[in-house]
Amino acid sequence: MRRTLYGEDHDAFRASVREFVGRTVVPRQEEFAERRLIGREVWLEAGRQGLLGLEVPEEYGGGAAGDYRFNAVLIEELAAHSMALASSLAIHFDICAPYLVELTTDEQKKRWLPRFCSGELITAIGMTEPSGGSDLAALRTTAVRDGDDWIVNGSKTFITNGFQADLVIVAARTGQGKKGITLFAVEAGMPGFQRGRKLDKVGQPEADTSELFFENVRVPSANVIGEIDGGFVAMMERLPQERLGSAVTNVFHAAAVLEETLAYVKERRAFGQQIGSFQYNKFTLADLVTKIDVSTAFVDQCVAAHADGELTAVDAAKAKMWTAEVQNAVIDACVQLYGGYGYMREYRVARAWMDARVTRIWAGSNEIMREIVGRDLGL
Incomplete structure (x- = not known):
């Protein structure tokens, strides 16, 4: 395209x-x-x-x-x-x-x-907590002022780069409700800042993902990011870019796997002919290529809008949700086209299938994305 x-x-x-x-x-x-x-x-x-x-x-x-x-x-x-x-x-x-x-x-x-x-x-961002999931307003990590410092207590989980990050942007509760959240830069080596194990994920093993623990971590006021109690607004303003980046990742990860699959079905033979030439497989591949092209067109429009400062939170939610669904559908179909080989870790398509599943969960679950879009419809 x-x-x-x-x-x-x-x-x-x-x-x-x-x-x-x-x-x-x-x-x-x-x-x-x-x-x-x-x-x-x-x-x-x-x-x-x-x-x-x-x-x-x-x-x-x-x-x-x-x-x-x-x-x-x-x-x-x-x-x-x-x-x-x-x-x-x-x-x-x-x-x-x-x-x-x-x-x-x-x-x-x-x-x-x-x-x-x-x-x-190396940096990471600590939003998600063990009991909170996508509900950022319900976070329990706290920061209490102590002179010119803040004492941070709590934990975060599923933090990408968490195991080797030198600086983590941590969202902590400093007041009540959504307006009572502040962002802090917690740096490696601060007493009381501990990393848990590298989490054993279904996919994406190369990305270090870990739990983070804060036990009476003394963070100087010089490490407050933005305004006190302004963290929730700051996160909401920047989540559209995170979701757009996720959408770009989804489309082009799936597109690369599909390109390899197209080459595979032209080489692999069964019953005396290329497996890609069977009508069902041909129709399947036509659908997959079309899904990628249509998704790319929408994501490109969102990227252009964001470059111009015009991307809305609703369109970012649409892009993230749609591309996560498309990516998973495309790669699942690619696994099927590979047959038994598609289930072998030595084949990239199998690793990609495992890697892709989380995209319907992270950056705000697809259920949350649908809620955002639904509210915009006045529902």
Whole structure:
């Protein structure tokens, strides 16, 4: 499908990202899966390539392209390789970056952003709690003022990059209701900040995901991000970008798997002919390609709208929900086309099938996305 979203600069950037993935990640893919994390050397190389500071001003070591389409290109290429690579790095450059660029003081920017861009400072965001799920307003982690500091107690779970993050943006309760939430930068080495085990997930083993525990962690006021009690609004304002990034990941992860499947069905033979030439399989593939093309067109429109500052929370919810459903349907059909081989971990399609399932849950479950869309309909 012909796309009009990108220009020559985006195409050149795409080529550099593809080269980075092929050189830095592909040769060590199995090692990262076994270690259940993406090695710091990848982060440092991404920093040297200028991939981590796309939204960061140049004075702090970033690129400050001012064009979200570069974020989207980077996410597309990472997702085409694996969901885990896209989710780990995008948490940093696409999700945490807006908090650290838009809500921080000049002193905080100088302290964190240069290392953020270089890959020396890996970041994560701590919203989800064991008992809360998608209900951010119900979080139980607390922060109580003690002089010039805050004492943080509580826990977070399912935190991508949590095991090796050097800085975690933690949402904690400082008052009552939605207005009583504040964001804190909790840094590695602070007494009382503990990481749990790397969680044993169904898919995406390369993405380190862990529990985080805070026991009387003393956080200085200099680490408050944004305004006191302004955390809920800050998160709501930035969730559309997170959901859009998730949508881009969903589409291009599925598209890459489908492309490999098309090549497979042209090579694999049964009953004396290519399995892709059987009418049922041909019709199935026609449906899958159409779903990807239609989804790409909508996501491209959302990316363009976001680049212009016009993406709505409702359209972001639609994009996230729809692409998660499409991705899972497409990859499940691809597994079927591979037959028994599709159920073998050594085949990428099997790993992709496991990797994709969580996308209907994270960034706000698809049920929550439907609630957002439904409310917009006046229901």
